[in-house]
Amino acid sequence: MTVFIILFRGVGGATQLPTKPLREALGKAGFENVATYINSGNAVLKSRKARETVISTIAAICAREFGFEKAIHAVTQAEWDELIANNPFPKAVSTPKFLHAAVLADEPDKGRVEALRGFAASGEGIEVVGKVAYLHTPNGFGTSKLAEKFDKGIGVANTARNWNTVLKLAELAKTAAG
Known part of the structure; x- marks a missing residue:
């Protein structure tokens, strides 16, 4: 099972x-x-x-x-346990609503990830580990240009959850x- x-x-x-x-x-x-x-x-x-x-x-x-x-x-x-263990933003878990994990249907093109990094404000970040993208938006997910551009910019089907939901x-x- x-x-x-x-x-x-x-x-x-x-x-x-x-x-x-x-x-x-x-x-x-x-x-x-x-x-x-x-x-x-x-x-x-x-x-x-x-x-x-x-x-x-x-x-x-x-x-x-x-x-x-x-x-x-x-x-x-x-x-899912691996998704948690692989979090590249361990300090971000102290404010879990600003850390998101997006499950990806496939591994994204590295160029797309780099393009998304161009939208990151100071202190924000995106990292991809296998088929999971992690977004850290310490100034708020709803106001982040990186978060706004992520869905279409990543180029693969995905769905994201904040760290509270992940846990x-x-x-x-x-x-x-x-």
């Missing part, structure tokens, strides 16, 4: 995935130890299915039940593992 952290892209504002009905639908589909975290597109579950099957099953449920048809990323608990999802994954 593998514990997966499920990250739904683009939840918030007009796009909602109601957490209780989502948990119930995932449980009915045979996923175990299902948990959700805040109404912004996060779930944790346990399954014997391969990652691709987990994603396609969840995508079908979300389209049918909730009209949700955006990207879904599935990260194993081991990969909470790790805690939920540990509970799901049993």
Whole structure:
């Protein structure tokens, strides 16, 4: 059995995935130890299915039940633990809302990452480790030019979570593992 952290892209504002009905639908589909975290597109579950099957099953449920048809990323608990361990901004965890980890569908072009660094204000930073981009925006994510340009600038499908959410999802994954 593998514990997966499920990250739904683009939840918030007009796009909602109601957490209780989502948990119930995932449980009915045979996923175990299902948990959700805040109404912004996060779930944790346990399954014997391969990652691709987990994603396609969840995508079908979300389209049918909730009209949700955006990207879904599935990260194993081991990969999530590695994401935390590889954080290149260890001092930034003291203010976790200003540190974000973006799960990337593929490794981005190094030139794109360098171009994004050109938008970083003093003290800001972006580092990519494998298929994770870390953004440190100590003056605020919402006011950062780097953060504003990141989504299109990185050139690969992605979804980001602040460090508070990263740590909470790790805690939920540990509970799901049993």
